[in-house]
Amino acid sequence: MKRRLAVLAALSTLVVAALASTAGTGTAATDASQAVSCSKRLKVAMITPVTGGGGFIGQEQVTWAKFAVKNLAKKTYGLNVQLVVGDTPVEKGPGEALVVAQKFIADQSVVAIIGPATSGGVASASQALAAAGLAHISPSATRTSLTKGSKLEATKFFFRVVPGDYIQGPTDANYMVDKLKADKVVLVDFQEPYSVGLADAAEAVLKRKGVSTTRLSTSVNTTDFSSLVTRVPSDADVVFFPTQQPADAQTFGTQMREQGKRAVMFGGDGANSPSAFKIPGSYVSNFAPDISGIPTSRALIAGWQKDNPSLKLGSFGPPSYLAVQVALNAIKRACTAGKGQIKDRKDVFRNVKRIRVNPSILGGTFRFSTKSNDPLNAKFYIFQIQSDGSYKLVS
Amino acid sequence: MDETTPLLQLEGINTYYGQIHILQDSNMVIREGELVCLLGGNASGKSTTLKTILGIVRPRTGTVSLNGEDVTRVPTAHRIKRGMAIVPENRRLFGPMTVRENLEMGAYLRPKADLREEFDRVYELFPLLYERRSQLAGTLSGGEQQMVAMGRALMSKPKLLLMDEPSMGLAPVLVERSFEIIKQVNDAGVAMLVVEQNANVSLSIADRGYVLSTGRIVLEGRAEDLLENEDLRKAYLGR
Amino acid sequence: MDTFVQLTLNGLTLGSVYALIALGYSLVYGILKLLNFAHGDVFMVGSFIGFGVLQLLGGATDPVLPLWPLLIVITVSAMAGCAVLGVVIERFAYRPLRDAPRIAPLISALGVSFFLAYSMQVLFGAEQRDYDAFSLDNGKLFLSGFDIGNVRVPLLRIVIIVAAFLLMIVLWLLVTRTRTGKAMKATSYDREAAAMMGIDIDRVIVVAFVLGSALAGAAGVLFALRAPTFPAIGFLAGLKGFTAAVIGGIGSVPGAMAGGLILGFAEAYTQGYISTKWSDLLVFVILIGFMIFRPQGLFGRPDIKKV
Numbered sequence: 001m002k003r004r005l006a007v008l009a010a011l012s013t014l015v016v017a018a019l020a021s022t023a024g025t026g027t028a029a030t031d032a033s034q035a036v037s038c039s040k041r042l043k044v045a046m047i048t049p050v051t052g053g054g055g056f057i058g059q060e061q062v063t064w065a066k067f068a069v070k071n072l073a074k075k076t077y078g079l080n081v082q083l084v085v086g087d088t089p090v091e092k093g094p095g096e097a098l099v100v101a102q103k104f105i106a107d108q109s110v111v112a113i114i115g116p117a118t119s120g121g122v123a124s125a126s127q128a129l130a131a132a133g134l135a136h137i138s139p140s141a142t143r144t145s146l147t148k149g150s151k152l153e154a155t156k157f158f159f160r161v162v163p164g165d166y167i168q169g170p171t172d173a174n175y176m177v178d179k180l181k182a183d184k185v186v187l188v189d190f191q192e193p194y195s196v197g198l199a200d201a202a203e204a205v206l207k208r209k210g211v212s213t214t215r216l217s218t219s220v221n222t223t224d225f226s227s228l229v230t231r232v233p234s235d236a237d238v239v240f241f242p243t244q245q246p247a248d249a250q251t252f253g254t255q256m257r258e259q260g261k262r263a264v265m266f267g268g269d270g271a272n273s274p275s276a277f278k279i280p281g282s283y284v285s286n287f288a289p290d291i292s293g294i295p296t297s298r299a300l301i302a303g304w305q306k307d308n309p310s311l312k313l314g315s316f317g318p319p320s321y322l323a324v325q326v327a328l329n330a331i332k333r334a335c336t337a338g339k340g341q342i343k344d345r346k347d348v349f350r351n352v353k354r355i356r357v358n359p360s361i362l363g364g365t366f367r368f369s370t371k372s373n374d375p376l377n378a379k380f381y382i383f384q385i386q387s388d389g390s391y392k393l394v395s
Numbered sequence: 396m397d398e399t400t401p402l403l404q405l406e407g408i409n410t411y412y413g414q415i416h417i418l419q420d421s422n423m424v425i426r427e428g429e430l431v432c433l434l435g436g437n438a439s440g441k442s443t444t445l446k447t448i449l450g451i452v453r454p455r456t457g458t459v460s461l462n463g464e465d466v467t468r469v470p471t472a473h474r475i476k477r478g479m480a481i482v483p484e485n486r487r488l489f490g491p492m493t494v495r496e497n498l499e500m501g502a503y504l505r506p507k508a509d510l511r512e513e514f515d516r517v518y519e520l521f522p523l524l525y526e527r528r529s530q531l532a533g534t535l536s537g538g539e540q541q542m543v544a545m546g547r548a549l550m551s552k553p554k555l556l557l558m559d560e561p562s563m564g565l566a567p568v569l570v571e572r573s574f575e576i577i578k579q580v581n582d583a584g585v586a587m588l589v590v591e592q593n594a595n596v597s598l599s600i601a602d603r604g605y606v607l608s609t610g611r612i613v614l615e616g617r618a619e620d621l622l623e624n625e626d627l628r629k630a631y632l633g634r
Numbered sequence: 635m636d637t638f639v640q641l642t643l644n645g646l647t648l649g650s651v652y653a654l655i656a657l658g659y660s661l662v663y664g665i666l667k668l669l670n671f672a673h674g675d676v677f678m679v680g681s682f683i684g685f686g687v688l689q690l691l692g693g694a695t696d697p698v699l700p701l702w703p704l705l706i707v708i709t710v711s712a713m714a715g716c717a718v719l720g721v722v723i724e725r726f727a728y729r730p731l732r733d734a735p736r737i738a739p740l741i742s743a744l745g746v747s748f749f750l751a752y753s754m755q756v757l758f759g760a761e762q763r764d765y766d767a768f769s770l771d772n773g774k775l776f777l778s779g780f781d782i783g784n785v786r787v788p789l790l791r792i793v794i795i796v797a798a799f800l801l802m803i804v805l806w807l808l809v810t811r812t813r814t815g816k817a818m819k820a821t822s823y824d825r826e827a828a829a830m831m832g833i834d835i836d837r838v839i840v841v842a843f844v845l846g847s848a849l850a851g852a853a854g855v856l857f858a859l860r861a862p863t864f865p866a867i868g869f870l871a872g873l874k875g876f877t878a879a880v881i882g883g884i885g886s887v888p889g890a891m892a893g894g895l896i897l898g899f900a901e902a903y904t905q906g907y908i909s910t911k912w913s914d915l916l917v918f919v920i921l922i923g924f925m926i927f928r929p930q931g932l933f934g935r936p937d938i939k940k941v
Contacts, residue, residue, distance in 0.1 A: 052760035053864070091760040091866060191911070217911040221870045223762065223861035226644035227905035230637060247762035247862040254768045258776045258788050259640065276764065449830060475832030487827035489820045500820050503813065504832040551832065
């Protein structure tokens with residue numbers, strides 16, 4: 001009995017510790033806005049994971065955001081702007097975005113936010129940012145419910161320059177049906193909003209098109225998927241695997257080969273990482289195209305490459321250029337309207353929705369939809385992994 | 396009096412459990428080959444004396460010496476290494492281990508090469524243990540367990556053997572047998588400290604004795620003198 | 635039938651890793667009556683040491699050693715590294731609290747657990763690390779092997795299961811046949827009596843940490859050969875090892891082995907036949923169930939103290 005008590009005591013200690021580590025930080029009070037002069041140095045703050053499992057996304061985004069500030073702020077808009085970066089490792093949970101946001105809210109020279117990069121980060125920080133009147137423009141948060149539906153998870157101060165999963169899920173599903181001729185699809189989710197939302201969206205379309213679907217669900221902490229793989233029918237054509245950890249997609253694919261399953265892996269934007277997910281013949285979707293084929297973007301790519309000679313062009317970065325471009329443009333308009341000063345950070349916000357960019361680095365003209373703070377006519381892009389490990393745009 | 400270095404010497408020992416003063420200025424000497432008994436009732440400080448000798452309890456003041464070497468700060472295992480062994484109160488056998496393994500633990504500090512010889516010696520003294528060698532110690536009867544405990548202590552070939560209440564929980568006939576063995580072991584040259592409540596039996600075989608009462612040594616002397624001591628008889632032997 | 639064979643194989647692979655972790659829990663608990671919650675993180679560190687050594691030796695795509703020596707070097711380095719880590723943890727986190735109330739070393743254990751997880755995260759980042767064992771010898775570990783019916787038993791699974799069982803047998807022999815092993819058993823039964831035999835308790839405790847941590851290190855490598863590792867993995871791995879130890883009867887060496895396998899099978903069959911969703915929950919349910927209805931586990935003896 002004594003031992004049982006001791007063990008129970010130990011367990012409850014554990015539980016308390018676990019709870020304490022996940023507990024969020026409360027919302028902070030917001031300071032009243034005060035006027036900032038446009039001739040002084042203004043700050044644009046970026047909220048993205050620079051370290052941790054999602055670090056590869058944030059690092060790529062930061063290079064493009066920096067390049068945009070350098071390329072546009074002085075020359076095009078005549079502004080003195082500094083880019084500051086707040087790191088939100090995905091392992092610290094979405095609440096970290098709020099912690100970082102509060103730091104930026106307190107700094108009156110921050111007049112616009114690029115990010116938060118993850119949908120969870122947007123959901124946790126949007127209220128506080130809105131209360132401070134700060135527009136936040138994400139280059140990568142794709143969760144549908146941030147801008148659409150009856151239970152909005154973000155405020156009207158949130159914008160995104162890439163389309164949401166309401167497009168990604170159906171785009172992926174349509175590709176499976178139309179191009180891969182899939183009859184049987186297995187969908188795996190990780191019991192967190194990103195993958196569940198994406199799997200739901202894809203599954204709905206697949207079902208409507210008469211495809212037989214199997215849904216599997218596991219936790220984000222699982223990394224050995226053997227028994228999930230065992231449940232993949234041997235005649236399944238595609239496994240849709242919307243993970244946020246590209247190494248998971250690699251493992252699942254490897255374990256399918258091990259068990260002789262022939263289904264093709266299909267990941268979402270979260271699996272899009274050529275260094276970690278490299279099983280030839282697999283597919284990944286992304287919210288941005290490979291911009292190397294867009295003639296009007298060539299000069300920008302060259303300029304970015306000059307600043308980052310050791311990096312390879314990816315598809316996560318360029319939307320950050322666009323997001324910064326939108327933000328700078330809105331700041332400029334606010335400054336003009338305010339006769340050389342921004343009286344309230346809301347003035348920047350009011351201008352964001354009016355911005356048009358032509359040509360956009362992502363191709364064509366960029367503008368926001370009138371119905372929601374999403375880009376108009378945006379689409380998702382699908383890549384196939386080649387035998388040399390490179391990602392080739394196929395749709 | 397014998398003037399050689401004593402095997403064991405306690406000098407001015409004061410021991411506390413928290414605020415409570417247990418042993419008060421204890422002095423004790425055991426010389427080579429002696430059979431000494433330590434008498435006392437419940438809570439008189441007998442166990443604490445043993446624990447102090449073993450190093451399970453550290454005295455606040457005073458020194459414990461083995462062969463003239465101050466071991467007051469030396470941990471239990473290293474004191475055992477200096478030629479001491481104990482048959483603890485309630486035997487404290489390793490229940491889920493066999494008789495043989497229990498004996499082997501007794502010889503933990505002996506070189507492996509000597510093990511055979513030690514086993515033979517103990518089995519000769521307790522032939523029953525040989526028969527029971529593969530049984531789990533926890534399944535033996537009280538008398539058999541007492542034999543294992545003694546055998547286990549002897550496996551280390553000690554110069555000084557401590558015995559904590561060897562008669563406790565044993566039938567009278569077994570008590571007698573126990574003390575015969577104690578005498579026998581002592582005759583073979585092993586010095587012994589026998590801690591007992593049963594004063595008559597232990598004094599009858601001992602060379603000398605100490606009597607503890609509420610943490611103080613109130614009497615000491617040759618065993619036959621103690622047996623004759625009027626105070627002791629009245630207060631303690633109860634006749 | 636094929637599904638059953640495949641799931642059994644999955645369970646056996648996972649279970650042998652869990653058993654290795656559980657052994658460390660049981661060894662330490664048996665002697666110190668301490669739940670070493672940092673044990674799962676030692677497993678994690680082991681998997682990272684393996685990863686680091688593999689990269690030093692050229693990585694999976696271009697290793698400087700042939701396959702078998704490579705695997706042995708990786709595993710042995712992880713075992714050695716973890717053994718040292720175990721000794722350090724014992725020396726600085728537990729030994730100073732040896733005589734403190736039991737809750738103190740428990741809190742210290744949690745502290746060590748967080749310390750290891752977060753320092754690994756700070757030092758090496760939180761992202762998943764993939765050994766990429768598929769690239770070793772062109773997928774030999776995954777693609778060669780033998781078949782049971784239609785189920786392929788890949789070489790890597792054989793390696794993992796055989797290595798785990800070999801280690802368990804070695805441990806079993808160490809614990810039951812050597813004098814130090816017997817001294818461990820004696821110490822776990824009655825520490826004070828063991829000291830009275832001249833057994834150096836500090837040394838026995840260190841040996842328990844060395845053995846347990848080395849096994850955790852090996853488990854870390856065996857696990858990470860098949861699935862990515864990351865700094866936060868230690869918590870769940872530790873929980874599973876702990877559950878396995880509780881199932882078998884914490885403190886019991888054969889119990890830990892059986893408990894690990896039982897847990898592995900339970901997880902595989904649940905994922906395969908019932909729901910992939912519930913398998914982690916199942917671990918907690920089993921843990922709580924055993925705590926309430928059979929706290930001594932399958933192999934443990936009830937906690938009766940003789941008076």
